[in-house]
Amino acid sequence: MQNLTGKVALVTGGNSGIGYATAKELKQQGAKVIITGRRPEAVAQAAAELGVVGRVADQGQVTAIEELAAYVQATHQRLDILFINAGILDGASIEQATEQAFDNVIGVNFKGAYFTLSRLIPLLNDGASVVFLSSNTAHLDGANSSIYSSSKAALNAVMRIAAVELAPRQIRVNSVSPGPTQTEILKKAGYNEQQLQGLNQWMTDRIPLKKIGTAEDVAKMVAYFSGEAASFITGAEIIMDGGMSLNTKH
Structure with missing residues (x-):
């Protein structure tokens, strides 16, 4: 399907995981794609x-975001699709949290995402689509997820306000909140294979559909938000977690 022919798309954190899968999907649907990492x-x-x-x-450096905006302006002049995806994870308890971990996660996941949108708004065409990668943890209360979950909850608040601010230009702003997804982010956070297997089993037990999502699942939803079929959707958060948020056994 070439639903996005002629569109220019930017995917932050596009070199792996959900960003990589989304860049691939957007390109397959006809978009010209730029990835960052x-x-x-x-x-x-x-x-x-x-x-x-x-x-x-x-994405954790505002100067780098501004340089990216200048690059897009010089090479493509405009953007039709912006997928703000880059993010990092930290699994410390509140008691054991360090200032460095807090600053790293909030700096990339919230501050970086915020200023990516802020600095790229002037390049967005009227009628463009912006999608944030959030997380179902924004609504869950799992131990050892306070910094990450807070960063994503904050992102959803910005998404809704941006949807209001950009509506006069017909720019739609939405977020996708996956649950457990098969990506490299947990390995990057330092989990070994045995820990990953245990964590996957723990998560699967709490998902009504009894499976872990894929990056391709999320990519298709981002592409949907970016196309004509979603032209009347803004300020929406789609939770993609196999029903995990519905389950009371957290």
């Missing part, structure tokens, strides 16, 4: 595999 080698490899433009940019 912090690691030059990973960005270059992903861009080559996907056949898209890769750009090194750290």
Whole structure:
């Protein structure tokens, strides 16, 4: 399906996981895609595999976001689709939390996402689509998730306000909140294979559909939000967690 032919899309954190899958889906639907990431080698490899433009940019640095905006302005002049996806994880309890962990997670997941939207708004075409990657943890109360969950809850608040502010230009702003998804983020957070297996089993037991989602599931939802079928949807959060949020056994 070439639903997005002629559209210019930017995916932050597009070199792996959900961002990679979404860049692939958007390209398959006809969009011209730019991906960003912090690691030059990973960005270059992903861009080559996907056949898209890769750009090194750290979402945790506002100066890097502003440089990214200048690059998009110079090379494409406009954006039709913005998927603010880059994020990091920390699993400390509130008692054991460090200031560095707090600043890292909030700096990328909330502050970075906020200023990515802020600095790229002037480049958004009227009628553009913005999608934030949130998380079902924004609504759950799991131990050792306070910093990450707070960053995503804050993101949802910004999403709703941005939807109001940008509505006069017909720019739609929504968020996708996955539950457990098969990506590399937990490995990056330091979990080993045995821990991952135990965590996957623990999560599957709490998901009514008894399976863990895929990055491709989320990619299809982002593409849907970016197309004509979602032209009357803004300020919405879609929770994609196999019913985990419905389950009382947390």
